[in-house]
Amino acid sequence: xxxxxxxTEIIVRVNNVTIEFCREGKRFKAVEDVSFSIKQGEILxxxxxxxxxxxxxGKAIIGINKPSSGEVYYKEENIFxxxxxxxxxxxxxxxxxxxxxxxxxNPLRTIFQQLADPLLHHKQCKASDVKREVAKLLExxxxxxxxYFMEKYPFQLSGGQLQRVSxxxxxxxxxxxxxxxEPVSAVDASLKLSILELMKKxxxxxxxxxxxxxxxxxxxxYFTGNGRILVMYRGRxxxxxxxxxxxxxxLHPYLKALISAIPVPDPKEAKKKREINIKDTEEKEMxxxxxxxxxxxxxxxxxxxxxTTMLPQLVEVEPVHRVACHLVKKEERIE
Amino acid sequence: xxxxxxxxxxxLNYYTSAGKMKAVEKVSIGFEPAKITxxxxxxxxxxxxxVKAILQILPPNAEITPESEILFKDKNLLQLDKEALRRFxxxxxxxxxxxxxxxxxxxxxxRDQFVDTYLAHYGGSPKDAIGKAExxxxxxxxxxxxxxxxxxxxxxxxxxQRVIIALALLLDPEFVILDEPTTALDMLTQAFIxxxxxxxxxxxxxxxILITHDISLAAKIAHAIGVMYAGKIIEAGEIxxxxxxxxxxxxxxxxxxxxxxxxxxSSYSPIAGDPPDLFHKPSGxxxxxxxxxxxxxxxxxxxxxxxxSTGHLVACHYGGEVFGD
Numbered sequence: 001x002x003x004x005x006x007x008t009e010i011i012v013r014v015n016n017v018t019i020e021f022c023r024e025g026k027r028f029k030a031v032e033d034v035s036f037s038i039k040q041g042e043i044l045x046x047x048x049x050x051x052x053x054x055x056x057x058g059k060a061i062i063g064i065n066k067p068s069s070g071e072v073y074y075k076e077e078n079i080f081x082x083x084x085x086x087x088x089x090x091x092x093x094x095x096x097x098x099x100x101x102x103x104x105x106n107p108l109r110t111i112f113q114q115l116a117d118p119l120l121h122h123k124q125c126k127a128s129d130v131k132r133e134v135a136k137l138l139e140x141x142x143x144x145x146x147x148y149f150m151e152k153y154p155f156q157l158s159g160g161q162l163q164r165v166s167x168x169x170x171x172x173x174x175x176x177x178x179x180x181x182e183p184v185s186a187v188d189a190s191l192k193l194s195i196l197e198l199m200k201k202x203x204x205x206x207x208x209x210x211x212x213x214x215x216x217x218x219x220x221x222y223f224t225g226n227g228r229i230l231v232m233y234r235g236r237x238x239x240x241x242x243x244x245x246x247x248x249x250x251l252h253p254y255l256k257a258l259i260s261a262i263p264v265p266d267p268k269e270a271k272k273k274r275e276i277n278i279k280d281t282e283e284k285e286m287x288x289x290x291x292x293x294x295x296x297x298x299x300x301x302x303x304x305x306x307x308t309t310m311l312p313q314l315v316e317v318e319p320v321h322r323v324a325c326h327l328v329k330k331e332e333r334i335e
Numbered sequence: 336x337x338x339x340x341x342x343x344x345x346x347l348n349y350y351t352s353a354g355k356m357k358a359v360e361k362v363s364i365g366f367e368p369a370k371i372t373x374x375x376x377x378x379x380x381x382x383x384x385x386v387k388a389i390l391q392i393l394p395p396n397a398e399i400t401p402e403s404e405i406l407f408k409d410k411n412l413l414q415l416d417k418e419a420l421r422r423f424x425x426x427x428x429x430x431x432x433x434x435x436x437x438x439x440x441x442x443x444x445x446r447d448q449f450v451d452t453y454l455a456h457y458g459g460s461p462k463d464a465i466g467k468a469e470x471x472x473x474x475x476x477x478x479x480x481x482x483x484x485x486x487x488x489x490x491x492x493x494x495x496q497r498v499i500i501a502l503a504l505l506l507d508p509e510f511v512i513l514d515e516p517t518t519a520l521d522m523l524t525q526a527f528i529x530x531x532x533x534x535x536x537x538x539x540x541x542x543x544i545l546i547t548h549d550i551s552l553a554a555k556i557a558h559a560i561g562v563m564y565a566g567k568i569i570e571a572g573e574i575x576x577x578x579x580x581x582x583x584x585x586x587x588x589x590x591x592x593x594x595x596x597x598x599x600x601s602s603y604s605p606i607a608g609d610p611p612d613l614f615h616k617p618s619g620x621x622x623x624x625x626x627x628x629x630x631x632x633x634x635x636x637x638x639x640x641x642x643x644s645t646g647h648l649v650a651c652h653y654g655g656e657v658f659g660d
Contacts, residue, residue, distance in 0.1 A: 192592070
C-alpha cells in the first residue's frame with residue numbers, strides 16, 4: 001500500500017515523445033524526444049514560440065495527438081497503449097483550459113447550462129442541487145453575484161470573465177492536472193495577473209497540478225513561482241530548470257535572447273540599447289531540421305563546427321538545471 | 336508646444352441593438368511633432384475607436400457628436416468631404432492595423448497590394464509603386480523580390496507585420512498610427528518589430544500613435560502617454576513623468592499588474608474587478624467600483640481632467656493627495 005502511494009506521486013509522465021505531422025507533403029517532427037513528469041501539486045511551465053511544439057505536447061497529454069514514438073503515462077498506465085480504455089475516471093484526471101475562451105464555449109447556451117451539463121452528466125451533484133453548485137463554481141472564480149452571470153451567454157461576458165468561467169469548468173471533475181494552454185494571452189494586460197492568481201489559489205487550495213503553456217516568460221515567472229520551467233525550441237527541450245534560476249542565469253543562446261527581448265515596464269530602463277543575440281530570421285525562411293545538427297543552428301550567433309555535425313543532448317549542468325547546447329560546458333558553469 | 340494633431344472634445348457613440356453606447360467621451364488630447372505617443376487601455380476603453388475617428392474609418396453605426404473636433408495641421412478632419420478624405424488618408428496619416436493575419440488581402444500578391452494602395456491614394460505608375468515598395472521592404476529588413484511575389488499565406492506572422500509597416504510608409508505619411516502592431520506575435524518577433532519601429536522613427540522623425548494594452552511596450556518606445564478607461568482619458572503626460580509619478584489609481588494599478596523579469600513577484604498585484612459595462616457606465620468617476628480609495632464624492636461626480644503639474648494631466652478627485660502605497 002505504501003509503495004503504491006509513492007508511485008502515485010507522479011500524475012503524468014511524458015516519455016521520449018516524438019510527434020510527427022505532414023505539411024506540404026513532407027513529414028516533419030513537431031515534437032522530438034521530449035520527456036518530463038508532473039508531480040501532484042506541481043506547477044510546470046512549458047515555454048516556447050509558436051511552432052515550438054508546446055501545445056502539441058499539451059494535446060498529446062489529453063490523448064488528442066498520438067505520438068509516433070514514446071509514451072504518455074497517467075500514473076502507471078500508457079494512454080496510447082492498445083489495452084488502455086478511456087473511462088470517465090481517466091478523462092477526469094486531466095482537464096484543459098484553452099487560449100480563446102470565446103471559441104471554447106458553445107455560443108448558443110448560457111453559462112449556467114454549460115456548467116450544469118458536466119455536473120449532471122458526470123453525476124457530480126443531484127439535479128436539485130445543480131443551481132447551488134454552479135453558483136459555488138462562479139463564486140470561486142470571483143464572478144459575483146453568480147445569478148447575474150448564470151443567465152449570460154458567452155458573448156455577453158468580457159474575455160477575462162469568460163476565461164474565469166473556463167477555469168471554473170476545468171475544476172468540475174476535480175482533476176489532478178489542469179493543462180492551461182496560453183490562458184492569458186488573449187486577455188488584457190490589466191487582467192492577466194488576476195487570472196493567474198486565481199489559478200495559483202486553485203493550486204494551493206486543492207493541490208491540483210498545472211501544466212502552464214505559454215510564450216510569455218514574464219507571466220511564467222509570476223505563475224510558476226518556485227516551480228520548474230521547460231524551454232522548447234523547434235520541437236525539443238533546450239533548457240530546463242527552476243524559474244528564478246533560469247531567468248537570472250540562462251544558458252542556452254535561445255533563452256538568453258528571449259530574456260533580453262522582454263520589455264521592462266520602466267521607460268528609462270526600456271529605452272536603453274539592448275543586444276538581442278539571435279539571427280533575425282523568420283520561421284518561413286528556416287532550413288529543415290536534420291538529425292545531425294542543433295535545432296537552433298540557423299538562428300544561433302555563436303555556432304561552432306560541432307553544432308553542424310551533432311545534435312546536442314540535454315545535460316545536467318547543476319542540480320535541476322539542464323541545457324542542450326554544445327557550447328555550455330560544465331567547467332564554464334562553475335566560475 | 337505646437338501640436339501636429341489635436342483631438343478636441345471628441346464624443347463618439349455607437350448605436351447597437353442593445354442601445355446607445357458612449358465609446359469615447361469628451362476626449363481632448365494633442366500630439367506633438369516627431370514624438371511617439373502611446374495610448375493605453377484595456378479592450379473596450381475606446382482606444383481603437385479614438386484612432387479610427389482620426390482616419391474616419393468607423394462603422395456606419397458610429398456617430399460623432401457635433402461639438403467634436405479633430406484638427407490636423409489646422410484643418411478639421413471631421414469636415415472633410417469624401418474626396419478630400421481619400422486624399423488625406425494614407426498620404427497624410429496612415430495606419431498599421433492590428434492583427435497582421437487579416438490585415439492583408441489573401442487573394443492578392445504583396446506586389447499588387449502595394450500597387451493598389453499607391454494608385455488609389457496617390458496616382459502615378461505601377462513602376463514607381465514597385466520601386467518605392469522595394470526600398471521600403473529593404474527598410475523593414477525583408478528580401479524585397481521574394482516577398483513582392485508572395486501571397487500573404489506564404490509569409491509568417493512577423494513578415495506580414497513588416498509588410499504592413501512598409502505599406503503604411505508607402506506614401507511618405509506625415510503621421511502614422513500603430514494599432515496594437517504586435518498582438519499575437521512571439522516575444523522575439525515583437526522585440527524585432529519594435530526595434531524596427533524605433534529605427535524608422537529615428538530616421539524619419541515621423542510622429543506616431545501607438546495603441547497598446549501592454550504598458551511595457553509603451554515604456555519601450557513612447558515619449559508621451561495617455562491612459563484611457565471606459566472611453567475617457569484619465570491620465571496623460573510625458574512617459575517618465577507618468578511612470579515615476581503616476582497619480583490615478585488605475586495607472587498605478589496597471590504598472591503594478593505588469594509582470595516582468597525584474598523585481599520580487601510578490602510585489603505585483605492585480606487590479607481588482609472587471610472593466611465596466613459600457614451600456615451601463617457607473618455613476619461619478621468611472622473607475623470608482625474598482626478603486627480601493629473611492630470616497631462618496633467619487634460615486635457622485637465625475638472628475639475633470641486637470642493639469643496637476645506641467646504637462647501632467649489627471650482625472651481624479653484625490654489626485655493631489657498621495658495614496659498610502
